[in-house]
Amino acid sequence: MTSEDFFKRIETQYHNQLPFVVYRKPNENNIFALRQNNTDLFFTEDFTEKGFVFSPFDELDKSVLIPTDVSEAISTDSIISKSYTEHVEVSNTNNLASSESKTFHTNLINKGVEAIKNDALKKVVLSRKENISLKEANPITIFKRLLNTYKSAFVYCWYHPKIGLWLGATPETLIKIEGKRFSIMALAGTQDFKGTLNVVWQNKEKQEQQFVTDFIIDNLKTAIESYKVSDVETVKAGNLLHLKTMVSAQLKSDVSLKEVITALHPTPAVCGLPKEEAKQFILKNEGYNREFYTGFLGELNFETKVSPRSGRRNIENRAYTVTKKCTQLYVNLRCMQIINQQAIIYVGGGITTSSNAESEWQETVSKSLVIKSVL
Numbered sequence: 521m522t523s524e525d526f527f528k529r530i531e532t533q534y535h536n537q538l539p540f541v542v543y544r545k546p547n548e549n550n551i552f553a554l555r556q557n558n559t560d561l562f563f564t565e566d567f568t569e570k571g572f573v574f575s576p577f578d579e580l581d582k583s584v585l586i587p588t589d590v591s592e593a594i595s596t597d598s599i600i601s602k603s604y605t606e607h608v609e610v611s612n613t614n615n616l617a618s619s620e621s622k623t624f625h626t627n628l629i630n631k632g633v634e635a636i637k638n639d640a641l642k643k644v645v646l647s648r649k650e651n652i653s654l655k656e657a658n659p660i661t662i663f664k665r666l667l668n669t670y671k672s673a674f675v676y677c678w679y680h681p682k683i684g685l686w687l688g689a690t691p692e693t694l695i696k697i698e699g700k701r702f703s704i705m706a707l708a709g710t711q712d713f714k715g716t717l718n719v720v721w722q723n724k725e726k727q728e729q730q731f732v733t734d735f736i737i738d739n740l741k742t743a744i745e746s747y748k749v750s751d752v753e754t755v756k757a758g759n760l761l762h763l764k765t766m767v768s769a770q771l772k773s774d775v776s777l778k779e780v781i782t783a784l785h786p787t788p789a790v791c792g793l794p795k796e797e798a799k800q801f802i803l804k805n806e807g808y809n810r811e812f813y814t815g816f817l818g819e820l821n822f823e824t825k826v827s828p829r830s831g832r833r834n835i836e837n838r839a840y841t842v843t844k845k846c847t848q849l850y851v852n853l854r855c856m857q858i859i860n861q862q863a864i865i866y867v868g869g870g871i872t873t874s875s876n877a878e879s880e881w882q883e884t885v886s887k888s889l890v891i892k893s894v895l
């Protein structure tokens with residue numbers, strides 16, 4: 521499908537107030553969309569359903585599904601659009617609120633550090649939201665800018681008339697599962713990108729990232745056959761750098777996707793340690809509802825044709841190509857919600873015993889630029 525036709529269909533869907541999701545996976549060209557043919561609100565019961573899942577931070581809240589069987593699946597392989605370079609004018613009306621917001625956030629961070637020093641927590645991810653007034657708020661135009669700016673992110677625009685409209689460009693994969701093989705990303709630690717990947721990381725960042733890797737292994741130990749952990753790598757995400765490791769493993773045959781998701785979400789990259797205590801600290805102290813920020817989203821139980829990984833490449837062998845269930849979920853970071861003429865940007869950062877409130881505030885300011893730069 522041409523990109524003009526593709527985006528026309530998305531615009532029509534939005535205009536008709538029907539649910540849809542449009543997205544592009546990291547470092548890929550194809551843009552996919554699901555257009556639901558009614559306004560019903562579907563939820564996942566046990567993650568055996570097929571569709572695009574949109575899950576909140578609080579796992580006690582329900583995960584929304586755009587099911588494939590009531591949706592039209594369309595795709596295109598490029599973004600040719602006249603309008604994506606137009607600039608939406610931003611008038612930041614909350615300069616006053618921003619100093620209040622800084623005071624609230626730095627106090628919150630100090631409270632987090634205190635809880636860690638008192639041994640109530642080991643790590644906690646604390647966040648805030650920021651409102652920006654938009655003069656023009658066409659989400660499809662903003663989505664095209666995100667596509668154009670963040671090639672290595674999972675870029676999406678998700679809409680349901682009964683929930684709202686969310687957009688984002690996240691650098692973090694929660695999990696990829698193909699059959700019983702899976703990989704999980706442990707991403708944490710942040711510094712500004714200043715032209716090179718060759719940077720020095722402080723112990724604070726190394727430790728907060730290590731917490732995430734250790735958590736993944738500890739929580740999945742009983743569910744996996746064996747596992748491999750990659751070396752720690754510095755990766756670029758827009759104007760930022762993060763530390764990343766990949767954990768890959770084979771799931772035991774009797775382990776369900778729901779068990780894996782329950783064991784993982786929310787990871788210490790977005791919540792903290794111990795998980796339940798950190799979550800309660802967040803719910804009690806952040807002073808707002810994260811909703812879908814730091815939740816996860818993506819393709820659930822899609823069917824993918826998989827060729828054997830090794831063996832002779834002959835015609836006989838090709839007959840063995842099998843269809844496997846494939847799930848690819850991303851953590852909902854560097855995201856925003858659009859309500860009327862307002863963009864609500866969500867940003868946070870990992871707090872450990874050595875966190876400094878001023879630099880943690882600055883980190884959220886840098887993270888907010890990922891989204892602000894396309895508004």
Ligand SMILES: C=C(O[C@H]1C=CC=C(C(=O)O)[C@@H]1O)C(=O)O
Pocket residue numbers: 645647692707708709710762788789790853854866867868869870871887
């Ligand atoms: C919680 C966020 O980022 C997480 C992912 C990468 C690095 C992070 C950090 O350095 O604190 C956070 O754990 C966010 O961007 O809002």
